[in-house]
Amino acid sequence: MTTVNNDVCAGDADLSDFALRAEEWLQTAVPVEWRESRGALSGEESDAIRREWDLQLWRGGFAGIAFPKDFGGQGLGLAEDVIFHVLAAKAQAPDGFSRVGKTLVAPMVVRSGTDWQKERYLPPLLRGEELWCQGFSEPDAGSDLAGVRTRAVRDGDGYRITGRKTWTTFAQHADRIFVLAVTDPDAPRYKNLSMFLVDMRAPGVSINDIRQISGAIHFAETHFDGVFVAERDRVGNEGDGWKIAMELLGDERGGSEAAARYVEIRSDLDLLFRTCGDRPELANALQELDERTETLRWHLAKVIDLEGMGGEAFARAVSVLKVLWSELWQVVARVGFEAHVPADREHWRYQFFESKAVSIYSGTNEIQRNLISERVLGLPR
Numbered sequence: 001m002t003t004v005n006n007d008v009c010a011g012d013a014d015l016s017d018f019a020l021r022a023e024e025w026l027q028t029a030v031p032v033e034w035r036e037s038r039g040a041l042s043g044e045e046s047d048a049i050r051r052e053w054d055l056q057l058w059r060g061g062f063a064g065i066a067f068p069k070d071f072g073g074q075g076l077g078l079a080e081d082v083i084f085h086v087l088a089a090k091a092q093a094p095d096g097f098s099r100v101g102k103t104l105v106a107p108m109v110v111r112s113g114t115d116w117q118k119e120r121y122l123p124p125l126l127r128g129e130e131l132w133c134q135g136f137s138e139p140d141a142g143s144d145l146a147g148v149r150t151r152a153v154r155d156g157d158g159y160r161i162t163g164r165k166t167w168t169t170f171a172q173h174a175d176r177i178f179v180l181a182v183t184d185p186d187a188p189r190y191k192n193l194s195m196f197l198v199d200m201r202a203p204g205v206s207i208n209d210i211r212q213i214s215g216a217i218h219f220a221e222t223h224f225d226g227v228f229v230a231e232r233d234r235v236g237n238e239g240d241g242w243k244i245a246m247e248l249l250g251d252e253r254g255g256s257e258a259a260a261r262y263v264e265i266r267s268d269l270d271l272l273f274r275t276c277g278d279r280p281e282l283a284n285a286l287q288e289l290d291e292r293t294e295t296l297r298w299h300l301a302k303v304i305d306l307e308g309m310g311g312e313a314f315a316r317a318v319s320v321l322k323v324l325w326s327e328l329w330q331v332v333a334r335v336g337f338e339a340h341v342p343a344d345r346e347h348w349r350y351q352f353f354e355s356k357a358v359s360i361y362s363g364t365n366e367i368q369r370n371l372i373s374e375r376v377l378g379l380p381r
Helices: 003-009 015-029 032-040 042-062 078-090 099-112 117-128 241-254 255-276 280-306 310-339 341-357 365-376
Strands: 130-135 151-155 160-164 176-182 191-200 205-210 219-232
Touching: 003 032, 015 042, 015 078, 015 160, 015 205, 032 117, 078 255, 099 130, 099 176, 099 191, 099 241, 130 241, 130 310, 130 341, 151 191, 160 176, 176 255, 191 241, 205 310, 255 280, 310 341, 310 365
Parallel strands: 130 176
Antiparallel strands: 151 160, 160 219, 176 191, 205 219
16 A cells, blocks of 8 residues: 555554455456556547446445445545545546535535435435536636626526636536526625536536647536526525535545545656656755655645544645645656656656646635635734
């Protein structure tokens, strides 16, 4: 097992047993064609494997690991969730399309949803049968999320949503989207927003793919033209949207994502040591990156320890964690790109361009630093 898992499992027989079971399952569950030939897979082949992976996780008992049993999850903790993500990354498992639903939608519905919403949306979400995407950012409201302009206007027993969202992850695959929209334009800032659960196939929804500089298409721009949403698909009360959105962003910055990123960064850094470790001009840079990677590993283990405390302590820790892994990935990718190793040229080209976005999504690192300075260091605004 990786160092992170060794740290987490130390002295805990239950965690060690879980890690062993997960490792054994992953050895046989990860598709051979994905592990050995995914660079040559077509987009359709890759998408099919990723969709099937969501279903395999459910069948294998590894969907909703840290999710309450009462709602269809495994009822375990963040430690088990992190262990599984680390082992899955090490086993080169696919990244399924249900990540947004499991990481963001499911906790939101449990915290703020109605009984009807829990019964309707949680089972197919956890089984990987319904895929979700996120409707937060807009062309004129990225870092300033409270400045969204998408409107939800009352219409009988529901609302009509009009506006557009951008950087919608997995929009081309999703069945549903959660949307932050203005319901009361006259209300004070932060009190004028509400959250909705919207059918991506409803009349008036359309998407345009966004091709990234890496060549990948993970995102789209999503348009809403008078899309009807029933009142039962509003999460919480009118005006609760900002509070719900902030809780969601805390979920998105949590330990599972960072664990998977740690393994990817560690793997890339090990590749650099194998191919460039004998180059004197890179010695200092590689040593510094190795130290930063170990700092990330330590902080990840610390976040797991803080899970039970919750509240501000946990929120502060994940903000620090997000800044650490995102900026480290960018530097590792840049060093690899500039090292000009012919055999790894395409790998580093992809990583270099793909890493450009990580300090922006899930809350920009500038915003994270504001949170850290105010809530951790106690500095004035």
